[in-house]
Amino acid sequence: MDWLALTLAGxxxxxxxxxxxxxxxxxxxxxLxxxxxxxxxxxxxxxxAGVHGDETAPIELLAELTADWLAGRRPLACRLLLILGNPAAMAAGRRYLDLDLNRLFDGPRASDPPGAEPLRxxxxxxxxxDFWQAAEMPIRRHYDLHTAIRASAHLRFALLPAQENGYDAAMLRWLPSAGIEALVRHSAPGRTFSHFTSARFGAASCTLELGKARPFGQxxxxxxxxxxxxxxxxxxxxxxxLAALPQTEPKGYRVSQELRKHSEAFVLHLPAAAAxxxxxxxxxxxxxxxPHRYRVQAAREYLLFPNxxxxxGLRAGLMLTEIPLSQLADQA
Ligand SMILES: [Zn+2]
Structure with missing residues (x-):
């Protein structure tokens, strides 16, 4: 079975x-x-992978791993749900068809516009x-794989959903072995897939940004x-x-403010190509x-995802401050 080919063909x-x-x-x-x-x-x-349909590298990576597991070429010691998030957008080579899928979880909400993605x-x-209820296993993880559109001072980084407690120790150990260079802690709930699985199911979840997106095969x-x-x-x-892989020493960040686009009057005073x-x-x-003016509040803030x-109504960018990694650990 060629999972990716079948999925792309519908x-x-x-x-x-x-x-x-x-x-x-x-x-x-x-x-699924x-x-x-x-x-x-x-x-x-x-x-x-593929929650954003044009972020092809993680989709191909997941398809290759899946072929290996199905062929018995790699061991498997956990129950695994593999997801290609937005097959229709993947087939069209687009980030999404109607609405950004990764802003629609934890719904439905009356304010959600109609479209293909709310159903997905x-x-x-x-x-x-269904997966976590049927599996009845105490340890739940969710890694949502993405690639970023723009250049980045950190090639690979993780976004950790806002949560009251610290983050799962095994996840924090795993991220450096995956080559992750920065960990960004959200300060407020969002409607991303990883926030949904963390908040609703207590999973150790994160969104991984793994480099730049290119078309399939490139x-x-x-x-x-x-x-x-x-x-x-x-x-x-x-x-x-895991221990044998080269380990990074990630920098820690937290979201200090959101640049929210309230209206079409929104103007971003930053270079379009800012990394x-x-x-x-x-x-x-x-x-x-x-009337809204967004300025850097802290001594220094770092830009993320300006758009x-x-x-x-949606966020047009995030600003970050640096924090010690120890602030991310589970204190319990
Ligand atoms: Zn993405």
Whole structure:
């Protein structure tokens, strides 16, 4: 079964389940594949890619790993739900068709406009709920794989959903082995997939930004080799293989303010090509929106995901301050 090809073609396999020497697989719907190892295990992982349809490298990476697990080429020691988030947008080579899927989780809400993506968000919410309820395993993880549109001072970084407690120790150990150079802690709830799985299911979740997006087949997958190796070792519960990977020493950040686009009057006073994690000094005028003025508040703040072309009501960028990594650890 070629999971990616079937998903892009909008087709289902002839048989929706099967068995190999080490696992059984279950087609749970378009872009949803569950792998259950025959050996008993105590972790249930969700790995997703393609929530943004044009972020192709993580989609290809996940498809390659899936082919390896199905062929018995790599060990599997956890229950695994694999998700290709937005197959229709993937097939069209677009970030999304109607609405940004990664702003629609934890819904529906009366303010959500109509479109293909709100329906898909409900399907994905139901799929992870079914998966974790059926799996009944104490350890839940969710890694949502993305690539960024713009240049970045940190090539690979993780976004950690806002939560009251610190973050899962095993996740914080895993991220440096995946080549992650920066960890960004959200300060407020968002409607991303990783915030949904963290808030609703207590999963150790994060969004991983893994480099720059290119069209299908044009990605240099060597750039993604380390995160692929770390995912494979993680689901194999192979601590030695994780420890053998080169480890980064990530910088820590927290979101200090959101640049929210209230109206079409929103103007971003930053160069269009400004790289992620560019630093700006206190007082810098970042954006204006009618009576709203956004300035750098702290001594120095770092820019993330500036985009003035979002719909009114959505965030047009984030500003960050640096924090010690110890502030991310679980204090409990
Ligand atoms: Zn993305």
């Amino acid at each position: 087709q289902s396999p002839v048989s929706t389940q099967g068995r190999t020497a080490q696992l059984s697989w279950h087609w749970r719907g378009p872009g 594949l569950e792998l259950i190892p025959h050996e008993s295990c105590d972790e249930a992982w969700v790995i997703s 968000a409900r399907q994905l919410e139901a799929a992870v709920a 990605n240099d997958l060597r750039q993604f080799a380390q995160v692929k190796a770390a995912l494979a070792a993680g689901v194999a519960a192979d601590a030695d293989a 992620n994690f560019t630093a700006y000094p206190q007082g810098t005028l970042l954006a204006e929106d009618g 003035a072309r979002v719909a009114p």
